[in-house]
Amino acid sequence: MMLQEATPDTIGYMLFGYGVILGTMALFVASLVSRFRNLRRDLELIEEVQAPKRTTTES
Amino acid sequence: MQPMPKMLRILTGVTIALLFGALYLVFGYAPREAIMGEVQRVFYFHVAAGWVGGLAFLVTAVAGAVYLARRRRGWDLLAVASVEIGIVFTFINIASGSIWARPAWNTWWTWDPRLVTATIMELLYVAYLMLRQGIDDPDRRARFGSVYGIAAFVSVPITFLSIRFFRTIHPVVIGSNDPSAQGAFDMTPRMLQTFLFSLLTFTFIYVTLLWHRVRLGRLAEQVEQRKMEMLTV
Amino acid sequence: MLERAEAKMRAPAPGAFASYLRAVGAVISKDLTAELRSRELLGAMLVFSLLVILIFNFALELDVRARQSVTSGVLWVTFAFAGTLGLNRAMAVERERSCLDGLLLAPVDRSALFFGKALGNLLFMLIVAAIILPVYSLLYNVNLFRPALAGVIVLGSIGYVIVGTLFSAMAAQARTRDMLLPILLFPVVLPVLIAAVRATASILLAIPLAEIRGWINLLIVYDLLFTAVAIMTFDYVVEE
Secondary structure, eight states, X not given: OOXXXXXXXXXXHHHHHHHHHHHXXXXXXXXXXXXXXXXXXXXXXXXXXXXXXXXXXXX | OOOOOHHHHHHHHHHHHHHHHHHHIIIIISOOBTTTBGGGGHHHHHHHHHHHHHHHHHHHHHXXXXXXXXXXXXXXXXXXXXXXHHHHHHHHHHHHXXXXXXXXXXXXXXXXXXXXXXXXXXXXXXXXXXXHHTOOSXXXXXXXXXXXXXXXXXXXXXXXXXXXXXXXXXXXXXXXSOGGXXXXXXXXXXXXXXXXXXXXXXXXXXXXXXXXXXXHXXXXXXXXXXXXXHHHO | OHHHHHHHHHSOOSSHHHHHHHHHHHHXXXXXXXXXXXXXXXXXXHHHHHHHXXXXXXXXXXXXXXXXHHHHHHHHHHHHHHHHHHHHHHHHHHHHTTHHHHHHHSSSOHXXXXXXXXXXXXXXXXXXXXXXXXXXXHHHTOOOOOHHHHHHHHHHHHHHHHHHHHHHHHHTTSTTHHHHHHHHHHHHHHHHHHHHHHHHHHHHTTOOHXXXXXXXXXXXXXXXXXXXXXXXXXXXXXXX
């Protein structure tokens, strides 16, 4: 009979590893999305504030 | 702010598809490694993330050099975008390496030259950002960032060599297994294919994220400019 | 003093190289005369180094056997921290006295300014080392007087000072200047510290030359490489 070492059960670590990998990437993408949204909102706000000013200075 | 260019939409779609493909290969196609078990699968994305970290660093250094020569803001924007992505993926590299090490060599940290060099690279990235943060003048910020980016990138190969030379003379053996062996497992053809596909996927991920991040940078600049206009009116 | 330095740089020279050397010399002599008059910097570096050695004595339990393996590391950590002090101070002094602008106006290659400052910093570091070594030898009864050791200290200090001068020129213009220099410097200068510590340890343990040669080669490569980087990038750091 051949003596063979059983392959250790490391599936837990693998899931942990992939959780970290994919989770970190997802967090980064989320941060990009959030920053985009904030900037777009800022831009809209600025344009709102500037638009009436323009019409008043033009008249 | 211009809407997302069509190329970028297509690229993003392709990248997502590639990611799903890579995940399938890693979990469904690659064989289970005999000695370490399932955790070995972490290796595919671990190395790919490390590759992106190094690539991002190279791009930062080159973009910085071009900025010094041409002085166009776009190059500096590219450098900063690349650093951010580099920080994220180098972290992924280090963290996944640590998680892999735990069941494989019974330790959370191995003083392996690659892992240590990756950590130093992460510190260099962070130092880069801290340098920029401490400077108010945008032109000076870009110039200094470029110089540090170049110097830092040049230092990485030498750092790696010095640590490796250090290790060959002072091998660190922890526990019953020798971590300096770095889990040398023979890659079967399926493993190799999965590995190469992961590298390809992550390269696409890098380019896609870089493009998005550069667009973000441009938008931020635009907003800053409009704010300045508003204040001076 | 500023006028004299400027005048020296503008003095008619038989060749471009001679005037270049003159510029470098002018920068060094300006720094040295300023320092010799105030003696602040050198004094601070020395006191600091002695304190670090003292702290190590209590922190590391340097019994006779431990000393053997730890001396090299203690020495180089001391040099690294004292060196940071010197670099920070040198650049801060420059800003305070606004000498930098005057030097930049002089019609000479910017790299002369860099080499002048770097050589000045190097001199300070070597003076500190020259005093630390006998002190350490005395306190711990270790013979540190070997010529090979002097060589390693010189090579290591050169690498440290070249990168340090370049980075301190940048850090000095940032808001967080004093904190920033070590953060910028240490990761980049790590190969120097590794090589210098290993080479020093090998020399003290009388290990054959072959192993030491590898580290020395590394130091030389590092020094050459970063001298090139510094020459190419210093202009961009000081331009206004």
